[in-house]
Amino acid sequence: QVQLKESGPGLVQPSQTLSLTCTVSGFSLTSNSVSWVRQPPGKGLEWMGAIWSGGSTDYNSALKSRLSISRDTSKSQVFLKMNSLQTEDTAIYFCTRLVDYWGQGVMVTVSS
Amino acid sequence: DIQMTQSPPSLSASLGETVSIECRASEDIYSNLAWYQQKSGKSPQLLIYYASSLQDGVPSRFSGSGSGTQYSLKISGMQPEDEGVYYCLQGSKYPWTFGGGTKLELK
Numbered sequence: 568q569v570q571l572k573e574s575g576p577g578l579v580q581p582s583q584t585l586s587l588t589c590t591v592s593g594f595s596l597t598s599n600s601v602s603w604v605r606q607p608p609g610k611g612l613e614w615m616g617a618i619w620s621g622g623s624t625d626y627n628s629a630l631k632s633r634l635s636i637s638r639d640t641s642k643s644q645v646f647l648k649m650n651s652l653q654t655e656d657t658a659i660y661f662c663t664r665l666v667d668y669w670g671q672g673v674m675v676t677v678s679s
Numbered sequence: 680d681i682q683m684t685q686s687p688p689s690l691s692a693s694l695g696e697t698v699s700i701e702c703r704a705s706e707d708i709y710s711n712l713a714w715y716q717q718k719s720g721k722s723p724q725l726l727i728y729y730a731s732s733l734q735d736g737v738p739s740r741f742s743g744s745g746s747g748t749q750y751s752l753k754i755s756g757m758q759p760e761d762e763g764v765y766y767c768l769q770g771s772k773y774p775w776t777f778g779g780g781t782k783l784e785l786k
Contacts (some may be wrong), residue, residue: 611778612780613756614774614775614777617775625773628680639706666713666728667728669723670722
């Protein structure tokens with residue numbers, strides 16, 4: 568069955584870089600797209616960006632200068648890297664199979 | 680970027696009541712709209728895609744409609760398990776954007 572699972576550090580220092588991995592199963596990254604969505608505590612959802620089945624990417628305008636999404640199709644993994652983290656980047660980070668399936672999310676706290 | 684204005688921000692409904700949630704896009708999104716339900720501490724669950732198509736396994740009391748810039752989600756007969764926060768998502772133009780959410784509670 569389709570599954571997505573996020574992994575990464577729970578705590579990141581301000582100004583540092585966040586690196587998250589989304590490991591997928593039950594579908595191929597070469598024929599499906601994956602997006603990243605985040606949710607600050609108690610707030611709404613923010614679409615961050617996506618890597619399409621062909622390998623191209625699109626990003627939220629507000630995050631574009633800090634965000635990079637890539638993948639390793641042989642390992643069924645999608646990566647998120649975001650630099651210059653600030654406290655307002657504290658959130659649950661989800662990866663999704665574009666529209667339908669979501670991972671459980673990983674909580675990331677930005678704090679010194 | 681396309682702005683998604685969702686209303687109302689919160690809603691309280693009685694058991695069996697019919698509920699409607701609206702999303703208005705800042706430009707035509709050609710029915711490229713999905714609706715999600717998020718329960719506390721859980722990931723969002725897809726209810727409706729392409730404005731009116733019911734996701735497999737979702738109860739038939741949920742329905743979606745709309746076109747152009749105006750869309751709605753209807754719950755025909757509120758149930759206790761329908762409590763949660765509902766979001767719309769437009770997938771017509773990059774970057775995709777979510778509505779601000781509607782918190783639905785049982786009265």
